[in-house]
Amino acid sequence: MNIITISHENLDKEHICCAISTNTDSQVSSKKAWMAERFADGLVFKKGDVRGKVFIEYIPAEKAWCPIEAPGYMFINCLWVSGQFKGRGVSNKLITECINDSKSKGKKGLVALSSKKKMPFISDPKYLKYKGFLLADTAQPYYELMYLPFEENYEKPCFKSCVKSAKIEEQGFVLFYSNQCPFTEKYVWLIAEIAERKGIGFRVIKHENTEQAQNAPSPFTTYSLFYNGNFVTNEILSDKKFEKLLSNLGVI
Incomplete structure (x- = not known):
């Protein structure tokens, strides 16, 4: 499998690896617009030359859409290998590309958002540990x-204080999101419409730029749902999953 680097020159014609097939889809167009604006910040998107979800996306940590302090590091936005391409060493190939590219750019190392156990849309902690990643914060x-x-003497990155508590002051549902993931644009408004029909307070806050994302109340700025001030989930919810969540919370 060959690796293709996405740039302004080939962005329109290349498939961006998620389960959406056409540029006319609002999800694809929103993601590609987000990417086009980030290339100047050093965004790199490398994908396999196949029709599938085989890619790695990373950016200098100073420009990452994540509330972290990691000067001199490269932040991995997403590493995704799925379906028939699993178990063939493709993830290792992609992360090796990222390591070599980051070293050539004089970076101190790599940073990635993970979780205590595997969670949807977040890097697998077992895989990161297998590749030598250490816990920073x-x-x-x-x-x-x-x-x-x-190198061993490099300082640890850390989260900004704004994400430590997983709480906000606002009551009701508040959903923070960005177009870093192409799935969000469709599903954010799908559940917002459900809430409106049911007369449930629901506010959507979209991260439009790096500064907003870097001061978000949750590390996963792609999609973070809060209810009555408390963090609920980072999973991009379908209509059925949102209905189930409303029931579990006792809202309906």
Whole structure:
């Protein structure tokens, strides 16, 4: 499998590896627009030359859409290998590409958002540990910041204080999201419409730029749902999952 690097020149014609097939889909167009704006910040998107979810996306930590302090590191936004491509060494190939590229750019190491156990849309902690990543910091309720220093004496990255408690002051449902993931644009408004029909207070806050994302109340700025001030989930909810959540919370 060959690895392709996405750039301004080939962004429109290349499939961006998620389970959406056409550029006319609002989810794809929103993701590609987000990528196009981030290339100037040093965003790198490398994918296998296949029609599938085989890619790694990373960016200098100073420009990462994650509330962290990690000067000199490279932050992995997402590493995804799925389906028939699993178990073929593809993840190792992609992360090796990231390591070599980051070293060539003089970076101190890699940083990735993970969790105490495997959670949807977040890097697998077992795999990161297998690749030599170490625990740098934690944030409620289950987030872990993992790092792979290229030299032993490099300082640990850390979360910003704004994400430590997993709480906000606002009551009702508040959903923070960004277009870093192409799935969000569709599903955010799907559940917002359900809440409106049921007369449930629901506010959507979209991270439009790096500064907003770096001061978010949760590390996973792609999608974070709060209810009555407390963090609920980072999982991108379908209509059925949202209905189930409302029932579990006793809202309906």
